[in-house]
Amino acid sequence: MTNGSWDLYRLFFVVAEAGSVNRAAAMLGMSQPTLSRRIGDLERSLGAPLFFRTPSGVRLTQEGEELFSSASAVHATFQSFQREFRGRMAARSSLLKISATEGLTRHWLIPRVPQLRRRFPGLSIHVDASVQQQSLAESDLDFVIRIGDPGELDLVGRRVGEVGFGIFAGASYLARRQPPASLRDLCDHDLVGGAVGASGFKSLRANESAFQRVWEGAVAAAGTRVHPRAAQHAAVAEGLGLSFLATPFAEAEGLIRVLPNEGIFVDLWLLRRRESDLRPLTRAVGRYLEQELAASQAWLAGRPEGTPPVTAVAAGR
CATH class of the missing domain: 1.10.10.10 (Winged helix-like DNA-binding domain superfamily/Winged helix DNA-binding domain)
Structure with missing residues (x-):
């Protein structure tokens, strides 16, 4: 033939x-x-x-x-x-597979699932909440929302904002300990974290790099190591000590920020494989995610004027 x-x-x-x-x-x-x-x-x-x-x-x-x-x-x-x-x-074209960190999934993505279903009837959603960077090709993912380094070079997408990070404590910890007045005071406090602390973030500004070095030095001597970061939230809520956490997620869980002028802003990326554009529903959902992430920029950065995501969904945007 x-x-x-x-x-x-x-x-x-x-x-x-x-x-x-x-x-x-x-x-x-x-x-x-x-x-x-x-x-x-x-x-x-x-x-x-x-x-x-x-x-x-x-x-x-x-x-x-x-x-x-x-x-x-x-x-x-x-x-x-x-x-x-x-x-x-x-069946596959009506399925959306998306990966995001546990904090993003819990506090930003999950509140939008009902709205996604209303806007796109018949849509099925699979969410992989992971601290690991998932491969879109190996996992057949449609989208990945990443904080920090965008990772794979064969992905397309855009920077959709930034996420603020700072130092947080639980109410019970602050009830028995005075909050630190400066970064130098961190060495006198119980710290919850891991050896990596704030590392892994790319393109830090000079003042952010200085903050990173101080935090890394202080946490290296900390008595409590907790992984992954979602577990650090639980440890801080139990009053075990201070931890370096994403501001919007920590505040959503009722944790209290100390040293509010100290922190880091990290790029937020919405990424996909170019091949996903062949699915019309995926393209439409991608536009919705971009719009919602843009509307949530102040909240994600931890600025006072930020609107919590549940309110945004309830308003039917």
């Missing part, structure tokens, strides 16, 4: 069923001369005539009859395959 021969057999089948090259060309959306030339290519490839040309159309030769009989079974099988495959494609 020569290259492109499957398409030639498909064209043959349409002409045979239509009984006319002109009618078949109209059905296929191609010109009559082009279709005649393609049928001629198939006849030369097989070394046999397939049609008698008549004033009223075409009629199958004996070889054409035999080919049509065989092609009918193949054509029916292919049509059945197409219907089945379209059904499977429709």
Whole structure:
């Protein structure tokens, strides 16, 4: 079989069923001369005539009859395959797979799931809340919302804002300890965190790098190591000490910021694979996510004028 021969057999089948090259060309959306030339290519490839040309159309030769009989079974099988495959494609195309950190998932993404379902009827949503950077290709993800380094170079997307980070304590801790007055006081406090602390963030400003160095030095001597960061929230809420946390998520959980003028702002990215743009629903959901992230910028950065995400969803934006 020569290259492109499957398409030639498909064209043959349409002409045979239509009984006319002109009618078949109209059905296929191609010109009559082009279709005649393609049928001629198939006849030369097989070394046999397939049609008698008549004033009223075409009629199958004996070889054409035999080919049509065989092609009918193949054509029916292919049509059945197409219907089945379209059904499977429709199921995947109505599924949104998205990965975000646990804090983003809990405090920003989950509150928007009802709104997503209302705006996009039939949409199914799979959320992977993980502190690890998920691979879009290996996990077949549609979107990843990342804080900090955007990671994979083959992803497309945009910076959609920034997330503020600061030092937080629980009410019970501050009930028995005076809050630190400066970064130098951190060494006199119980700190909750890990050896990485604020590391891993890219493109820090000079004052942010200085803050990072102080925090890293203080937390290196801390007596409590807790991973992942979501567990640090729980540890701080229990009054175990101070921790370096994302401002919007810590405040949403009722934690109290100390040293409010000290902290870091980290880029927030909405990323996807270019191939995902072939799914119309994914493109539409992507626009919705971009709009919602843009509307949430003040809240994500931890600025006072920020609007909590639940309010934004309730307002039906």
